[in-house]
Amino acid sequence: xxxxxxxxxxxxxxxxxxxxxxxxxxxxxxxxxxxxxxxxxxxxxxxxxxxxxxxxxxxxxxxxxxxxxxxxxxxxxxxxxxxxxxxxxxxxxxxxxxxxxxxxxxxxxxxxxxxxxxxxxxxxxxxxxxxxxxxxxxxxxxxxxxxxxxxxxxxxxxxxxxxxxxxxxxxxxxxxxxxxxxxxxxxxxxxxxxxxxxxxxxxxxxxxxxxxxxxxxxxxxxxxxxxxxxxxxxxxxxxxxxxxxxxxxxxxxxxxxxxxxxxxxxxxxxxxxxxxxxxx
Amino acid sequence: xxxxxxxxxxxxxxxxxxxxxxxxxxxxxxxxxxxxxxxxxxxxxxxxxxxxxxxxxxxxxxxxxxxxxxxxxxxxxxxxxxxxxxxxxxxxxxxxxxxxxxxxxxxxxxxxxxxxxxxxxxxxxxxxxxxxxxxxxxxxxxxxxxxxxxxxxxxxxxxxxxxxxxxxxxxxxxxxxxxxxxxxxxxxxxxxxxxxxxxxxxxxxxxxxxxxxxxxxxxxxxxxxxxxxxxxxxxxxxxxxxxxxxxxxxxxxxxxxxxxxxxxxxxxxxxxxxxxxxxxxxxxxxxxxxxxxxxxxxxxxxxxxxxxxxxxxxxxxxxxxxxxxxxxxxxxxxxxxxxxxxxxxxxxxxxxxxxxxxxxxxxxx
Numbered sequence: 001x002x003x004x005x006x007x008x009x010x011x012x013x014x015x016x017x018x019x020x021x022x023x024x025x026x027x028x029x030x031x032x033x034x035x036x037x038x039x040x041x042x043x044x045x046x047x048x049x050x051x052x053x054x055x056x057x058x059x060x061x062x063x064x065x066x067x068x069x070x071x072x073x074x075x076x077x078x079x080x081x082x083x084x085x086x087x088x089x090x091x092x093x094x095x096x097x098x099x100x101x102x103x104x105x106x107x108x109x110x111x112x113x114x115x116x117x118x119x120x121x122x123x124x125x126x127x128x129x130x131x132x133x134x135x136x137x138x139x140x141x142x143x144x145x146x147x148x149x150x151x152x153x154x155x156x157x158x159x160x161x162x163x164x165x166x167x168x169x170x171x172x173x174x175x176x177x178x179x180x181x182x183x184x185x186x187x188x189x190x191x192x193x194x195x196x197x198x199x200x201x202x203x204x205x206x207x208x209x210x211x212x213x214x215x216x217x218x219x220x221x222x223x224x225x226x227x228x229x230x231x232x233x234x235x236x237x238x239x240x241x242x243x244x245x246x247x248x249x250x251x252x253x254x255x256x257x258x259x260x261x262x263x264x265x266x267x268x269x270x271x272x273x274x275x276x277x278x279x280x
Numbered sequence: 281x282x283x284x285x286x287x288x289x290x291x292x293x294x295x296x297x298x299x300x301x302x303x304x305x306x307x308x309x310x311x312x313x314x315x316x317x318x319x320x321x322x323x324x325x326x327x328x329x330x331x332x333x334x335x336x337x338x339x340x341x342x343x344x345x346x347x348x349x350x351x352x353x354x355x356x357x358x359x360x361x362x363x364x365x366x367x368x369x370x371x372x373x374x375x376x377x378x379x380x381x382x383x384x385x386x387x388x389x390x391x392x393x394x395x396x397x398x399x400x401x402x403x404x405x406x407x408x409x410x411x412x413x414x415x416x417x418x419x420x421x422x423x424x425x426x427x428x429x430x431x432x433x434x435x436x437x438x439x440x441x442x443x444x445x446x447x448x449x450x451x452x453x454x455x456x457x458x459x460x461x462x463x464x465x466x467x468x469x470x471x472x473x474x475x476x477x478x479x480x481x482x483x484x485x486x487x488x489x490x491x492x493x494x495x496x497x498x499x500x501x502x503x504x505x506x507x508x509x510x511x512x513x514x515x516x517x518x519x520x521x522x523x524x525x526x527x528x529x530x531x532x533x534x535x536x537x538x539x540x541x542x543x544x545x546x547x548x549x550x551x552x553x554x555x556x557x558x559x560x561x562x563x564x565x566x567x568x569x570x571x572x573x574x575x576x577x578x579x580x581x582x583x584x585x586x587x588x589x590x591x592x593x594x595x596x597x598x599x600x601x602x603x604x605x606x607x608x609x610x611x612x613x614x615x616x617x618x619x620x621x622x623x624x625x626x627x628x629x630x631x632x633x634x635x636x637x638x639x640x641x642x643x644x645x
Contacts, residue, residue, distance in 0.1 A: 136475030146534055174365035178379035178430065188381075276440045 024072035028252075032095050035059070042244055059253070062246035063234060070223060072232030073254055076210065079141060079228055083148040083209035084202055090104065090149070091156035091201065096186060097166035098157060101171070110161075113154035132220055143220035144213050151212060152205050159204060163197030164190065199268040203261060210258055228256040281432035282327070282343055282466040283308050283590060289338035289610070291490075297491045298324055302338070306468065306483075313461050314470045315477040315513070318489035324437055325487070330359045330436050334461045353382075358427035359436040364419045366411040366426075372398075373407040376425040376507055383430075383523065398424040400462065416449045421455075428463065437469040441476065451480060453479055455627055460557035478502070486510045510630040511562050517589060520600045521560045522574075522626070529553045534635065536561060539596045542573060547621050548635040553627075559626070559635075567588065567601035570610075571619030576600055579614045 005013065034042065036054040063069055097276060098104070128147055129138075137143045167190060171259070175185040212231035221227060229250070236247035282305040291299040298321045302416060306312050314322040327333040329340060340355075347355040360377070374381075379388045400403045401421040411419055418442060422525050437564065437593045440456075441449045457480050460467055471477055476483045477504045478498045486493040486501065486509070492504040498514075503516035505511035511519045524538035533547040536633055538561060540629050546561070553559065568574075575595050584590040590610060602618055627635040 039366070044596045066340040074549050168363060168365065170361045170365040171367060174361055174426075175378070176358070177330055177332070177357070177359045177381075179351070180378075184382065188378075189367055193367075 009171055031248045031252055035245050035252060037245055039241070039243060048181075058078045058243075058245040058249040061243075062236075062253075063242055064252045065246050066232065066242055066250070068224060068227075069229075069232065069250055072227055073231045073257075074224060074230075075141075076213065076228035076230070076254060077257055079148070079213050080206050080209040081146050082141070083152065083213075084143045084206045085153045086145065086149045087156055087209075088198070088202055090153055091160055091205075092191070092198070093186075094153070095157045095160035095164055096190065098161045104209075110158075113157055117154045119152075122215060125215070129219060137220075137225070139221050139223045141226055144216045144226075147216050147220070148209050148212060153207050155207055155208065156201050160194070160201045163200070164194055167193050196268050199265055203265050203268075206261065207258060283341075284468065285339075285341040286325075286329070286337040286465060287341065289325065289328060289340070290336045291321070291328060292336045297490065299328075299336075302484060303463055304492065304495060306466060309464055309466055311457075311469065311480060313477040313481035313483075313486060314468065314487055315472065315474055316493075316511075320431045320487040322470045322472075322487045322492040326359075326436055326438055326468060328470065329434070329468060330357055331355055332359075347505055349508045353379075353483045356433035356434055357589065358430055358434075360420075360423045360431040360440045362389075362425050363413075363504065364423040364440040366419055366422055368411055370410070370421050370627045371407065372403060372409050372411065372425075374412070375411065375422055375428055376403075376407075379427060379430040385579045388426055391607065393429045394425075399426070400459070401425050408424055411468075416444050417452060420444065420452060424456075428459075433466065435463075435465055435467040437467065439471055440469075441471070442473070449476075449534045456480060463508075475516065478514065484514075486513060488513075504634075504637060505562075505626065506634055507560070508628040511626055511628070511634070517565045517601045517603065519626070520563045520565065520598075522563060522594065522598055522600070523596075524559055524561050526553050526555055526557045526559055529555060529557075533638070534559075536627070539594045539595060539598065540575060543620055544620065544625065546625050546627055547638045548627050548636065549564070550635070553629060553635065560628045562628055562634075563600075563620055564624065565601045568602045568604075568618040568620050569626035570608060570616060572602065572617050574600070574617070575615050576602060576618050578610060578612050581610065 010060070027062065033049075035058050036056065038053055038057070040053070041051065066072075098106065110192075132138050132143050137146060170183050171189055171193075175189050180188070211227045217228050217231040221231075233247055233250060236243050236250065242246075284304075286302050286304040286306075288314045289299055289302040290297065302325060304312075315324060315470065316322050325334060328335055331347075331350065332468045335348060338348075339346050342355055342357070352359070352415065367378065373394055376394045377390050380393060383392075392408070395404070398407055401424060402637070403421055403425060406414060406418060406422075411422060414422065420443075425441070437456075441452050444452060452474060456469075460480075469476075469480065481498055483495060483497050484501055485495045488509050488522060494501060494510045496504075501514045503508055504513060508521065508597065512521070523536055524536040524544070526534055527537045527543060528535040529550040531545075531550075533545050534550055535543055536559060537543050544561065574592060576591040576592050577595070578590045581590040582591070588604045588606055588608050590604060592600060592602075594600050604610065623637075629635065
């Protein structure tokens with residue numbers, strides 16, 4: 001391909017990207033630096049960028065300050081995985097129906113799904129609390145999984161529907177002519193072709209579930225053993241002092257799984273989000 | 281005996297009626313081509329036969345059994361799509377085997393049938409490949425392979441060659457004709473290309489605006505087009521239409537005054553015309569030769585070697601095309617005289633219907 005940018009344009013681009021990335025990554029960097037500092041450093045003035053006594057001590061101490069930390073990290077991943085699995089189970093058939101079938105109120109329903117997305121969970125916390133109490137789900141994993149699933153289904157449907165619509169209709173017609181049922185076609189033809197799209201939606205849902213669980217956890221769950229990491233981080237705030245360095249260390253360790261997933265699936269994410277943008 | 285009868289098929293999409301009372305009887309083992317311009321309803325009609333679209337009215341009868349409300353697979357049809365519709369994630373073997381897998385056939389039977397189809401289509405060494413690794417012609421053959429393994433009664437083809445380049449299309453035409461003979465099956469083939477229709481069909485259905493203009497053998501359509509539309513559609517280059525006025529319709533033919541005051545007496549039925557009617561004379565480019573008669577002002581001359589195609593206009597401005605000898609002594613910009621053999625000309629009334637020719641050229645020995 002031809003080089004479309006001149007040298008000054010390229011320099012400008014890189015500067016813009018650098019500024020953007022600084023904004024995004026600086027908090028992570030500061031988190032990392034804070035996690036390395038001894039606690040007394042944090043309250044010292046003037047600010048010291050580097051000193052001899054920086055260490056990874058916080059990364060081992062945090063497990064003792066908050067003994068359930070491992071459990072919290074596991075809970076986070078467990079809840080996010082369950083939310084993802086259940087959401088996908090609902091989203092796949094729904095998105096397929098929206099992509100391929102005709103039924104009354106189709107676009108109205110899609111619009112409603114989009115509208116639901118515009119409410120943040122916070123607005124609905126109190127009604128949700130009542131619903132969960134009536135169902136007897138408070139203080140269980142389900143208290144965090146069920147609302148998570150409910151709030152992520154609309155996004156999932158919108159994302160996957162547009163992906164499924166790009167699979168040529170003739171493939172399904174060919175399968176239908178050859179006697180395949182809708183479900184057989186979905187399983188043998190549509191889903192294998194939709195794998196990149198499924199990965200994109202799955203990752204988006206997982207990240208969404210990981211991010212939103214804090215709100216549901218502090219509202220619908222009082223059981224310590226079931227708390228996810230964001231809620232568990234509160235335990236670093238003690239009566240006397242806040243062990244900021246350990247909290248930062250724990251937070252970094254907690255987002256690590258998501259980062260790893262991102263690294264591995266990044267290729268699919270980019271391909272999926274731009275699918276159909278270019279004629280292949 | 282795989283006969284296919286379409287009885288009064290109509291189809292509407294909302295208020296738009298795209299097919300009007302289509303009535304066709306397709307014989308066993310016949311190769312029938314639906315041809316017409318885009319939007320004439322030919323693909324819709326094929327999809328109705330396949331069961332991908334429902335009829336608004338009418339019946340589809342295969343082997344004497346009404347299948348109008350049945351699923352495609354129960355109708356005993358199979359279809360080859362324009363885009364091939366191969367499954368990109370499956371190997372050629374699994375693509376061809378797909379209909380058999382649906383039927384839950386045993387692995388032995390599947391292998392046997394796929395191998396047989398692959399052999400007919402010369403795909404045996406391609407079986408482990410994915411469709412993406414094949415050329416256009418090979419993909420087309422895979423699509424055909426998938427349609428033949430199930431051994432259907434009727435094969436449907438929806439513009440299967442339109443994605444291929446010209447040379448390959450010529451080869452595939454021959455292959456499809458051979459396949460038809462080898463399988464001895466009823467085939468319905470949709471195309472907008474009249475050359476494909478003429479070369480492959482036992483009989484051609486010319487569709488226009490959702491109606492059957494004419495149903496007949498290729499040479500019947502060529503020599504006895506029922507309407508001006510069919511006459512203009514069949515034959516390459518297209519037929520010329522020259523305006524004229526009926527001077528006398530009382531004799532054994534019709535005398536017509538046309539351009540340059542020329543009077544042609546054409547041996548056609550005189551029923552339905554009277555003196556003074558405006559008509560059009562249909563003259564095929566290949567039915568003229570150099571001589572006296574019409575003056576053609578040549579604007580563009582295409583020398584193809586064997587023939588020379590002269591495009592131009594008559595003295596009254598009517599566009600006219602003549603297919604002349606490859607070595608004819610003619611030039612762009614220089615007028616030439618053309619003689620028309622009256623026996624070869626067609627006459628169309630103002631409503632587009634034809635006056636039946638009394639004689640058509642017999643096949644030359």
